[in-house]
Structure formats: structure tokens, C-alpha cells
Amino acid sequence: MWWRHLVAGGGAGAVSRTCTAPLDRLKVLMQVHASRSNNMCIVGGFTQMIREGGARSLWRGNGINVIKIAPESAIKFMAYEQIKRLVGSDQETLRIHERLVAGSLAGAIAQSSIYPMEVLKTRMALRKTGQYSGMLDCARKILAREGMAAFYKGYVPNMLGIIPYAGIDLAVYETLKNAWLQRYAVNSADPGVFVLLACGTMSSTCGQLASYPLALVRTRMQAQASIEGAPEVTMSSLFKQILRTEGAFGLYRGLAPNFMKVIPAVSISYVVYENLKITLGVQSR
Template sequence: MFCLSMYVPVLDQSPAEFQYFESDGLPSELKSIFSLSVLVPSQEFSTYRTWRQKIVKAGDKDRDGQLDFEEFVHYLRDHEKKLRLVFRSLDKKNDGRIDAQEIMQSLRDLGVTISEQQAEKILKSMDKNGTMTIDWNEWRDYHLLHPAENIPEIILYWKHSTIFDVGENLIVPDEFTVEEKQTGMWWRHLVAGGGAGAVSRTCTAPLDRLKVLMQVHASRNNNMSILGGFTTMIREGGFRSLWRGNGINVIKIAPESAIKFMAYEQIKRLIGSDQETLGIRERLVAGSLAGVIAQSSIYPMEVLKTRMALRKTGQYNGMLDCGKKILLKEGMAAFYKGYVPNMLGIIPYAGIDLAVYETLKNAWLNRYATSSADPGVFVLLACGTISSTCGQLASYPLALVRTRMQAEGKPWHISHCFWDIVWH
């Protein structure tokens, strides 16, 4: 049983008087949000109300709005594991202690530059023995009753608890640091991701085209198999026909990724708070809205991709010719066929994808991480694969309706297309 080595003010005593508690001797009235206020620094109630609510929300297993003793101890154990990961991340020298230089370096990595005097001020707020270094016990005691779980959140806690001024307009970025944005790291990251996406989409293009063909042509009377689909494509247009539609699929990566990234960043700041990172529900909303904005911007390219994948040999002389013929024959509205089911599908796909990814990643860190807060590329790949699969399973019926509507030359209503699929 670990010891809660903190001095905390008691409700019925003056702020200057303190009582020492161990975890197995906490007062029985430690249940509600209000009684939790005795366990945080005696500053303004409004400043710490959100933090106390986060503690109760994280530890309240039975969802009764209160923390009993068992729930509180369970929360402290889980939170201590997360704090240890952050401590090891800050301990650049791996000597079990954090000094002013390591704090300065960690903040610099996040795009925040402070002086040595400011770093020492942070140290003094945690340093109990006057060594101007922080060991694990001092680190844990200082942060244990604050819900910060990562370095950006802890920086914000330092800012409030030590009057540490990092600029009122600065928001510690969730995705990219200020320095990374100033040096162009963010767009290099997008370019690298776009390049990786182009390679992966090109490698899987035959499967993607087969999927489109099966979505449009397969029915109860036309049971198309995987082998039969590939055979039909090769016989009709040769081996190169397996990559029809891949060009437009690769081209749309850049605008779609850039728009989604910028929209996601802005939406996070609109629905969230400068003082804390977004929760799962907020991430779901932000991810879904960002997906809607990105897809709305590039949707005509989605229609072109479907038509190019379904085309027969000699039907179109490239993407521009395809777009021109669609415009002349069907009008501008043709480029937005299937738009409604596509937008409805974004909500479960983008939202579930992001939410499941973050949940799996955090669950792995809580259970298996011991020496680093970085899960590693293989864990992230597995989390991404599972989350993407969950999102696609949830949105697939709408994706099927969308593809059918994009492929048809005649106008379709979403309900008519849905029932046509069901009955045929």
C-alpha cells in the first residue's frame, strides 16, 4: 500500500493548519467534489473546480457522482503509473532526478522557452529538501492530486500553481509544437504522410477497384467472387486495368489531409478549453466535423474516382475527359451524387476511428508501458488498424449506398437506392 505523502488542509481548520493523512486513513467524508477540495492547494475554488471534477469523473466507477475510498485509491494507483511515465520522459539523464536544465529542455521540445530562473521557480515549488532537484517521491507528491496525465497538461498546472507565465495567447498544441509549426515540421509531416498514403493506396489499388466493382455490380443474381472479379478486370483491360482510378485517389490525399488537419485543429480549440486536452467525446465531435469539412471540399474527386474505377477500356481519356463528359451529360449536380450518405457515414467512421485509436493507445500505456510514454510504431499501427476497421464496419452500409449513387447515371434518392440494394 503506497503512502499519500502530502500535507492537506482540513475543512474545519484554518488554512494555516494542516493534517497528515496516509491512504488507508483518509477521512470518510472524502466522497463528493466539494469534499475533494480539501486535497488541493487552497487557492480560488473556480480555478480547481474543473480539475476536481476530472478526478471524480476518472475515478467514479459506479457513476454515482461521488468517490468512495476504494474508488479514490484505485484512481491514485492508476494516476501514479501515468505520472511515473511522465517523470521518466522528463528525466533526460536517467539518474532518477529532474533538474532545471531538464525542465528547460522538456519545455523547449514543446515550443516553450523559459529562463533558468523560471525553471528554478518551478523546481522550488516541488523541492522539499532544498536540493534544487526533484526525485520521484517529490514529483509524485506534488502532482498526485492533480489530474494532469501528460507533459502539456502538467505545464499548464505549473503555470497556475507557480504563476508561471508562458504567454496568455499560447496554447500548448496537442499535435504539433510551436517550434515544429514555425520550422515547417507540420507540413513536412503532412507531406510524409501523403507520400506514405500514396504508396499504400497504390499497393492496395487493385483491391480497392475490386471493392467498387463488387459494390456496384454484385447482387443476388450476380454473385461476384474475389477471384472472378480479378479475372474479369484483367480480361477486359489487361493487368494495368487493376489500377484504374488510382491516380485521382492519390491526388486527393494532399488537399483532404491538409483540410482535415486544419479543421480538426480549429474545432478542437472551439469546443475545448485552453487549460486541458480534449476527452473522448470531444475528440469524436472534432474528428467527425473535420471529416465532414474535408470530404465536402474534395467530394467531386470522390465521384471521379468511382467513375474512373468503373470505366471500360477507351471510355475516358483520363481524369479531365471523365470530368468533362460527366459535366456535359449529367450536369454539375452529378459531382455530388451520394453526398448525403457519404456525410452520414463520416460521423461513425471518422468519430469512431479517432475515439477507438485514442482509447486503445491509452489503454496500452496504462497496462504495459513501464519506462517510456511512447507506445512504439507497432503498437500505434495495431491501434490504427483496429480503429479503422471499427470505423469502416460502422459506416459500410452508408458507403455502399454512396458508391451505388456515384456510379449510376440516373438520379437516385438515398431511400430508393437503399431498398434497391436490400431487394436485389
């Protein structure tokens, strides 16, 4: 049974991230480079990327993103299904706090498993044309110049953010889906694509709003580590610096392209996941 969740989750992640890769790269650029003095907008960001590296640069870093997101989604969905069985009560339908615990633990396990690839994804998305010949070259240069610890820059804010994000996202999604099924489709386990899209959109929005500042701090810590001579920054000092120089709004830089990206990405991911589960003969609980 577990391998079916693994396949369904991996396929869902790869499809969703490839469809939304340009918005993901724009989000990273705005998180790192946008400020009060450099007010990067969505159109300006896309123009800058195309001018610097052509249309193909919009998908820069997507290779490592797919390599990262496939196992991440696979591990997250598989862990979620297995943890639900461990924390669940005897009743057939789990309560929302049980889903919240299962989702949080699944998100933490998945992110811990692939975190070095998260750092590589950020570096590849921010690289200039010709800076790295590929993923392996990027990894070798990081290891040679910064050591193994560089692959875990931003790990703490990432974990603090991913636990509420994954917990809220998965719990809200399944709660909304099951509520719709119980009310409108008593004799069916398939709510349909549009209901899945709506549930995925609402759940991802709730999760993102709760965790976005921590995700931004994580990305800046990952990016700053690549600057030679840059001072070592901690999570708390970076929070204070952003609030002092950019205000509270600075903690939400890149939120617009992030929502433009994450809503279709997560929605596509859930639709693909649910349909692959049906294809593979997996029943939801």
C-alpha cells in the same frame, strides 16, 4: 504548426492508397455490379479486371485516388488537430467524446472539400478500357453530359456515413494509443509500429462497420448517374431497392475486399502519419 500536420497527413494518405489500390477497385466493382444473380467473388473480380485490361488495370483510378486522398488526409488530420484545440478542455489528454466530435467535424470538412474527386474516382475505377483518356477527359464528359450536379451525386449518404466513420475511427485510434502509452510506455511518446498498426486496424474496423451501408449507397448513386436514361434515384429509394432485391446482405456487398483494403490502408496511413509527425517535430496531445 498546421502545415506540418498537412504534410504528414498528405504523405500518409498517398502511400496507403497506392499500396491498396487493387483492393479498392475490386470493392467498387463489387458494390456496383455484384448481386444475387451475379455473385462476384474476390478471385473472380481480380480475374475479370486482369482479363479486361491487364495487370495495370488493377490500379485503374489510382491516379485520381492519390490526388484525392493526399489533400483529403491532409485536411482531415490538420482539421482534427486544430478542432481538438478548440473543443478540448484544459486537461492535457482529451476525453473520448471530445475526440469523437473533433474526428466527425474533421471528416465532414475533408470530404466536403474533395467530394467531386470522389465521384471522379468511382467513375475512373468503373470505366472500360479506352472510355476516358484521363482524369480531365472524364471530368469534361461528366460536365458536358450530366452537368455540375453530377459531381455531387451521393453527397448526402456520404456525409451521413463519413461523420460517424471519421469520428469513431479517429477517436478510437487515439484513445487506444494513449491508453497503451499510459499503461506501458509512461516515459515515451512513441508506442512503436506494431501498436500503431493494431490501433489503426481496430479503429478502422469499428468505423467501417458503422458506416458501410451508406458508403455502398453513395457509390451506387455515383455509378448510376453515368448510365444514360437511368431513372433518378434518391438515397431512401435506393436503400429500399437493395433491401427488396438483395436483402440486408446487399448493403454489405464488397465488405470483404473493403476490410482487406481498409485495414492495411488505414494502418499504413497512421504509421506513416505518426512517423512523419515525429520527423517534422510535431507533438501529439
